[in-house]
Amino acid sequence: MSLRKSSRRAVFLGAAGISAVVALTAAVGGPARAAGVNLSAAFAQTSVWTSGYGGGYTITNRGDAAATGWTVEFDLPAGSAVSSSWSSVRTQTGQHYRFTNAGFNGTVPPGGTAGFGFNVAGSGLPAGCTVNGVPCDGGGPGTTPPPTTSTTPPGTTTTTPPPAGGTLDVSTAAQLQAALANAAPGQAIRLAAGTYRGSFVTTKAGTAARPITLAGPANAVLINDGPSGDAPDCPVPTAGWDSGYGLWLSGAPYWTLRGFTVQESKKGIVVDDSPHTTIDGVTVHHVDEEAVHFRRSSADSVLKNSTITYTGLVQPGYGEGVYLGSANSNWGCHGNSGGVDRGDRIQVLDNHIGPFVAAEPIDVKEGTFSGVIRGNTFDGRGITGQNSADSWIDVKGIGYTIEGNTGTFAPPGTFANGYENHNTSTSPSFDNGCGNVWRNNKSDLGGAGDYAIKISSVSKCAANPNVVYASNTVTNARSGLTNIPVTP
Template structure:
């Protein structure tokens, strides 16, 4: 009897094992693929397609995912929806729970906001069936940079390439914490430097997933002294005016601490090999109590007329401005037809209108490591911190390049802008091309809303790169979006407001701003679209990151 029971037990165990093995071999295995069926300015229609890649029919399914703050599922169909905060759960409807092997079903939903689903799971496993593992491996640290060339205003560097498990996409060259250049090769020339000045550089690599390597060892290079020009020391307004009037290539004009009150105009050019430098400590302060006199029809230096600018460069390329302060003037620093103007570590504050204006084709200029606040004290709608180019309505005066103000390739790097800036922190005008806005900090408190000034950056130019900036907003002020594009028609015609790339920007909209990045028109930019990468982030947005599809 005992032997018979033992035999029965063994047979029963084998039967159970067979049944379990069969159940494990023949199961429903579901994957879920997301797509957007339509996109509009404030939301989109989404859909998940479920596919049974297993061996048996499913009897039901559950799909769940998260949406970023500022986006929400408004309604859904072909499913039963529940929500917990930003987490959404969709259970099959009565008619579509059963999916045969190889079969598919779908359900859809509408989203208010442009945020896309993340962390999707179907029946508790990743929606892609555990597909490709996200790339979280950073590239290796690049080799120590080597100095391969030096001029009075440039340093050339090269380095040994990094390696990456997927592939290196670019390298960033840093001076301190400020990215001063980026390149896809292992060599670069950093321009806009001051003569006879030591600079330290490091390099880091990035991959397509946005992973960044550690920084390389630091290399130091000292720029040449130009043509060996003299140094002119000044300590009074009259001495400064005389030195500017007699400036020669390669010369350095050095201000002592103090307040310099008057009209200061630069009309003598430097050269690429021998720029002119105006320098002083932060407590060397330029103040202009103007304007005064009769203005000409277009701004040009005219006897008896003072425009009220703190410092005015006119037909004066290749100047380096460093260290000093401009305040209590109609405008801060204005560069007219003065390409290769470099403004470095300057403080502009408490001015009636804009702080820094690159105008009349002042191309290839740089504003870096500077501070701007409290602009537009008299005309709030004209209180831009940085103004690049001119509105096409002013091209009759400032359109000196084929009828256009081509203040192209201006770089705005590593500046602190705000609070108290009453208009845009950076206003990029139509007809300008290929500038870089990188590593700046925007404090939007005080934006007035006048003259359509309601964002940190307004881009009407073409082909700009906007990356690595940090923006915040808090009352008081009028704030619509962090970054905006607009597409004014001009003669000659350009694809104004198109072709700009945003990446790695961090935006805190204070619970007031609609989008971090709002693109006014996609149809007008069909040939040269604006691109918003997923590396941009936003918090406290009314609607979300952007109103266009995000690029990985």
């Protein structure tokens, strides 16, 4: 039987356009001067927590020739250190840090920009910044250095997103569908502003050296008015069936999704069997169920700098903002790693989730390990309490770090505790809900919640306990910070 939801009204989100003006000047009566590169680099903090902050640099080419590589260097004061970074290759000598471009962002056209980010443990800000050897506030036209290859010292974390490949511009739904169906490693698919209605799915894989990028402005809007057709027993791309997902990666690792909007769909972005996916700066809102789901062992993925609101419009109890893994009752479909959905080492960083996320802003499922949830802002207005959804985060996974987040709750909604853990029995057996760490989280429970951090079934985690540090704070709680002793 074929089912089709009624068409929804598109919502357009404004985005600033970027234009580049290239000027070539010639001396009167003489030959034109050689084109030159003029790079500047501007620092900005993107989030701040008790023990550190996140920030980054935006590099702008104010010259009249393309830069084909860049290096930013700066010093941090004693007591502060870069703990992680992305979109760059990082090396360190004492308190001096050097960031060179990743493969995908070394070319900066005249008038164009590139950027990279990092997290700092400590409060010290960068000083003495240079870009390609000149002060970061800009120097005269210079010679573009060749791309560099750095040897990273042991223990240094680096992240290299997709390298540049051929760029394909799309402006219609049909063009986008064709681009997703034929995507190749290293390719960049660039969305024009506008509304794209249809089923958008890819099964094409990038590689570690040549990932695939889909990017567009915030007013490039993907809408799927499905589902339709006869669904298979387990959701996999099937001829004649429209899942209703706004964007679906299935068996498509090494993708980066950046900047665009997904709305008015059954689910927002679903990442199935697609590890090493990065979702950066997207907006997902007004979806029937969950906004972003990393499923079928889509490990080593990242969701960052994104905004999620208005989920669970049809099934409130299944309207999670971010869903990591699968409930063990669904491992029969999604347990593709020894019968388990191993969505391990997923990072959820610096996102704004809520209001009117009907279920948990983040739901961490059993059988997943070692993720990081950091620097997010949770607005709990509109949490429904359906299907036991009554907290910002429910952690059934193992060994997660939850730090530097800020959560608030105010009516309307149903709210029990800020953060909760649960111990779910599974086969194969794991210490579900154990070994998780909370630090530097700020919670305002609005007079409705009992604890900022509620640890259940403490005895089940005796061998791998949950740890709540005293650096967590709470206001307007009915009971207090936590129900277990805090760690200094």
